[in-house]
Amino acid sequence: MPIIQAEGLNKKFKVYKKGEGITGYLKSFIHRDYEEIHAVADLDLEIEKGEIVGYIGANGAGKSTTVKMLTGILEPTSGKVTVNGRDPHKNRIKNAMNIGVVFGQKTQLWWDLPVKESFKLLKEIYEVPDEKYEDRIQRFTEVLDLEEFMEKPVRKLSLGQKMRCELAAAFLHMPPVVYLDEPTIGLDVSVKEKIREFIKEINQEKDIAVMVTSHDLGDIEDLCERIIVLDEGKKIFDGSIEELMSRFSERRIVLDVKGTQEVIQLNNPGIIDIELQDGQVEVVFDKERTNAAELISEILGKYDVADFQIKEPDIKEVVKRIYKEGIEG
Ligand SMILES: Nc1ncnc2c1ncn2[C@@H]1O[C@H](COP(=O)(O)OP(=O)(O)OP(=O)(O)O)[C@@H](O)[C@H]1O
Ligand SMILES: [Mg+2]
Known part of the structure; x- marks a missing residue:
């Protein structure tokens, strides 16, 4: 049985309009006039033990x-959901013992306590045995390089330092499920890398x-073998990155044509566009x-080409297109 399972999951918000x-x-x-926002619409999800799934969308x-x-923070408007066999909202406390969470925009650590004390509290809450x-x-101190700020209160940490602590906190009780919502937001390249390595290492183990x-x-x-794309609350793609990329059949050839600064003329029905x-x-x-x-x-038969390059789309381009235009098929 999948560790995360949702069927026909919906969440609607009522937002009152002020005149x-x-x-x-x-x-x-x-x-009171209100507007309804259908934030999550008929979502089916199945995530297996040990999978790292990317959940993306505009x-x-x-x-x-x-x-x-x-x-379990929010109650669904309708639909079924289980995490590790439990309804997360109805069994919020038990569910909490089984999950780790990082919300990149918020902290779950105690603002005024030194990092070390925050960890000790979490140890008690999650009943982690001493050893x-x-x-x-x-180990987390080593991999995430926490040593130099273990004694500092959380509020004095930089964003990157805080995020490393958040990550350690999420994995401290080694729950079977961890949610990371924007875990690298605002972080520099080297901290991002550290965090990704940490996630991969623990996940594999x-x-x-x-x-x-x-x-x-x-x-x-870097992290995910599978991605799910959400668009206006609906799942529009669920599969591997390769599958997502192969849905896009647009390719480019970039040419250095000697002596011309103009668009070349070609006769091929597969051409979508020729640009400078x-x-x-x-x-x-x-x-x-x-x-x-x-x-x-x-092209070589008609023009004098100094150099050319065939460009595969990268994931950034493909995802940008999906957010803009949706996905076909
Ligand atoms: N508590 C709430 N009350 C009313 N509307 C809400 C509430 N929370 C979220 N929404 C609305 O639901 C929709 C989905 O929001 P959500 O935060 O899930 O998006 P997201 O995919 O996480 O976006 P982002 O990439 O910006 O974090 C948005 O239109 C948002 O305004
Ligand atoms: Mg969000």
């Missing part, structure tokens, strides 16, 4: 709302299911309808 000015404000006491797509339902606690703290939400597709590419970019000619084509070899041979 304009004082009369609108007063009227809103008598007659701002407002419903990612955090999903995570909040899975942690395991010592081992893990030692302990078979922890990790759900990662991030706008940094580097996180997703920084003095180079870019031929955009549909790989389902033609191929690079065919195009290159036509």
Whole structure:
């Protein structure tokens, strides 16, 4: 049985509209107009033990709302959800013992307490045995480089230092499920790398299911074998990064054409567009309808080409397109 399972999960929010000015404000006491936001719509999810799944979507797509339902913070409007066999909202306390969470925008540590004391409190809350606690703290301190600020109160930490502590806190009781909502937001490259290494290492060792939400597709590419794309609350893709990329059949050939600063003329029905970019000619084509070899041979027959390059789309481009235009098929 999947460790996270949701079926027809929905979350709707009622947002009351305030009228304009004082009369609108007063009227809103008598007659309240509201708007309904369908933040998560008929979502089916199945995540297996030990999987790292990237959960992506544009701002407002419903990612955090999903995570909040899975942690039990929010009650679904309708639908079924179980985490480790339990309804997370109805069994909030028990569910909490089985999960770790990082909300990149919030802290779960005690603001005024030194990091070390925060960890000790978590140890008590999650009933981590002494020996395991010592081992893990030692290891997390090493891998995440926590030593120099263990004695500092959380409020005095930099963002990157705090995030490293949050991550250690989420994994301290080695729960079977960890949710990471924007775990690398605002972090420098080296801290990001440290965090990713840490997640991968622990996941491999302990078979922890990790759900990662991030706008940094580097996180997703580096960590996840599977990604789920959400669009206006609906799941529009669920599969591997390779599958996602292969849905996009647009490719480019970038050419240095000697002696021309103009768009070249070609006869091939697979061509989508020919553009000039920084003095180079870019031929955009549909790989389902033609191929690079065919195009290159036509181009070489007609023009004097100094250099060319075939460009595969990268995940950033593909995801940008999906957020803008949706996904076909
Ligand atoms: N407590 C709430 N009350 C009313 N509307 C809400 C509430 N929480 C979220 N929403 C709305 O639900 C939608 C989904 O929000 P959510 O925070 O889940 O998006 P997200 O995918 O996490 O976006 P982001 O990438 O910006 O973090 C948005 O339209 C948001 O305004
Ligand atoms: Mg969010």
